[in-house]
Amino acid sequence: MANIRDLAKMAGVSVTTVSRVLNHHPYVSEEKKKAVLEAIKATNYHKNINAVHLSKGKTKLIGVVLPFSDHPYFALLLKGIAKQALENNYKLVLFQTDYMESREMEALQMLEQKQIDALIICSRSCGLSIIKEHLQFGPIILCENMKGHQYHLLLLTTIKFSLMH
Secondary structure, three states: OOOHHHHHHHHOOOHHHHHHHHOOOOOOOHHHHHHHHHHHHHHOOOOOHHHHHHHHOOOOEEEEEEOOOOOHHHHHHHHHHHHHHHHOOOEEEEEEOOOOHHHHHHHHHHHHOOOOOEEEEOOOOOOHHHHHHHHHHOOEEEOOOOOOOOOHHHHHHHHHHHHHO
């Protein structure tokens, strides 16, 4: 499969120009754009989404941990989360855990491995100490009352910082 360097060589342009064409950047001449599009067609090129995520440092995916998706409370939470994700051009990865800690750990590991950008835990089995260990990998939002708990301020600070960047 061709990569953008191959496309650049075929089209006689720079890798930056190919990137601009692929990302619909306005500052590319029609001649160069046409050459790149011809190279794309000739090679049947498709973006490698993993490479895109790696270069941008974001997956545009948010993990949502639910014990059950068919319970009215969790279904309503999921509906609201999905609406906000759609409005902000994010997609959801659903983790239905049945309150199994091992399934919650899978979600935390995906955050750690940068396969998702953030995690919303609607109900948990994992201890707060495990969640605290994973805060360094991205924002984790807990749908529970954390007031008076030592992690409350840490969680809010992490979320605010992540949303600002």
